[in-house]
Amino acid sequence: MVIPVLIGMTLIVFFILRLIPGNPAQLILGQRATKESLEALTSQLGLDQPWYIQYFSYMKGLFTGDIGTSIRTGAPISQEIWPFFIATIELSVVALLIAIVIGMNAGVISAWFQNSWFDYTAMVIALVGISMPIFWLGLMDQWFFSIDLGWLPSTGRENVRDPVTPITNFYLIDTLIQGDFSQLNVVVKHLILPACALGTISMAIIARITRSSMLEVMRSDYIRTAQAKGMRMFWVVYKHGLKNALIPVLTVIGMQMGILLGGAVLTETIFGWPGIGRYIYEAINFRDYPVIQTGILIVAAFFVLINLVVDLLYAAIDPRIKYH
Amino acid sequence: MEVKNLTTSFFTDDGIIPAVDHVSFHINKGEILGVVGESGCGKSVTSLSIMGLVPNPPGKIISGEILLNGEDLTKLPEKRMRQIRGNDVAMIFQEPMTSLNPVYTIGNQLVEAIRLHQKMDKKQARNRAIEIMKHVGLPRAEELIDDYPHQLSGGMRQRVMIAMAMVCEPKLLIADEPTTALDVTIQAQILRLMKKLNENDQTAIMLITHDLGVVAEVCERVVVMYAGKIVEEGDVESIYEHPKHPYTIGLIKSVPDVHMKIDKLYSIPGNVPKPGSIKQGCAFAARCEFATNRCFTETPPLLDMGHGKSVRCFLHETVEDVSYSV
Ligand SMILES: Nc1ncnc2c1ncn2[C@@H]1O[C@H](COP(=O)(O)OP(=O)(O)OP(=O)(O)O)[C@@H](O)[C@H]1O
């Protein structure tokens, strides 16, 4: 199932790209390039070949582990893309973690104390959160917390004058490995605003779905059984309630991961985050077909992977779900 | 245990429903008390009141006392109540299919019940769980303990529920229609098990049911409830032989008899009124063949008939010992 989906994906991206007007050779060589040099570069890039030959050689490369070479820089994409990709993953994962921890707890407590002031407040905030466009939220965060209050940096991933030495390219992990806590502090400060802006919508959606799922579960007989044992309500809610309420929440989290990756591109633009969104964006400006194709493919593959993990988690949570 | 004048009401959009209305009864040490009545008469709410588990809101204990070893359960703080639940008073429910948590193993849920009240490490608790599973007649306890509820049959799950209720050797076991959802042969097995536990462990049982046949089999005394009130109380034999309240008479008549043809099956005419919907007079008046004008205007009190018997009906006010042949 996974492979056909990804192949379909490459086809779609391949054709959409070629519908975008603009000639890569022209963009590389500039307006004053001669006809001869343009033709030479075009054939060197293989762009004078019919589309099926181009697609075939692209696919052949993929299956032999060669994800292509950038037209613009001439460097293998596998070398270039990694730091950008990891930067996006770091941002998305932190955003998702924030969304899960806060959203899930807000949902659980709202259901536990249904119709309390907490419930009302949390759900109003969630409603506002869902309807908030990311770019607007990002700009407001930026304006308020970094420009107005000056608490947090407004752009980038690190202090450009004192950059992090990358090991894994996950800067949180890298600075921890190096034991450099002042750098870790810098990295965390850079992460907070974009991660919060990116995580807000997911947080709101997770809070709402957790609440409704929990309300349903809390009416179950086994909740009453747990109470009748003399268990503390906190444990009744978190042990017996939450695990049962988790399946729909997990589905939503899986879907959010895709939306989050999309949102990451927007967030990266606003917060100058050197992620894959920015990498692909620059490639689009240069009609750098291989980079665009591969960049999108990698994001898609990651999304598919997340959904696989979610499926496996279902079975781990609910013994009634079995995979053959 | 003694319940005195217990009133539990639900505050709903349609008004206040006194689901349990000035109910008093007691359960002696080691006795099995049957509580019978049609659906909606307040049996479950009575038991949830004892457990302190009435859903609040909308429900609330309005008045009355529930005395257990000199403590009034209605006045205890939640923390003390938690020590009592599952330890002194345990409860099993009607639906064995849904009363166990589907995402945890049987063992996990049994061990949890043990460790909530007893200082045991996981290993000891597991051994105790296996022991109690054997005690309630579960086969292959060592393997079954790692199974999930969906792998068990309804009868086995109810045994697990009983095991879970019995782990701390409670003084009182409240069984809210424990056999209603099971088929007949399994019903008999579960009842026999409860009877055995009652005899061996001296656990008092409050057995809630709408099946008088079940009561006749295992109970010593019976409380009959109607629309949130007790209408008759007494020992099983005298209630079967000489039912006094017209409602009890109807209930006994409607127990199917093996010799009876289906079309002759008796049922009490009319519908069960919602508790509190009848503001005036005897709640049973609309369905009662003996009703007089007075029954529609005055509410009959619960009359003490002596020998631990009482009945809520005007017919028994004057004559000491009227009884009707069934
Ligand atoms: N959560 C609730 N909200 C409002 N009213 C309730 C609620 N639970 C119970 N009641 C009221 O209490 C009355 C008694 O309910 P209860 O569950 O005790 O009946 P029961 O005798 O156990 O019936 P059954 O044989 O169907 O279990 C019902 O008629 C209903 O009107």
Ligand code: SF4
């Ligand atoms: S009081 Fe009247 S209506 Fe009520 S049960 Fe007795 S005879 Fe029937």
Ligand SMILES: [Mg+2]
């Ligand atoms: Mg009930």
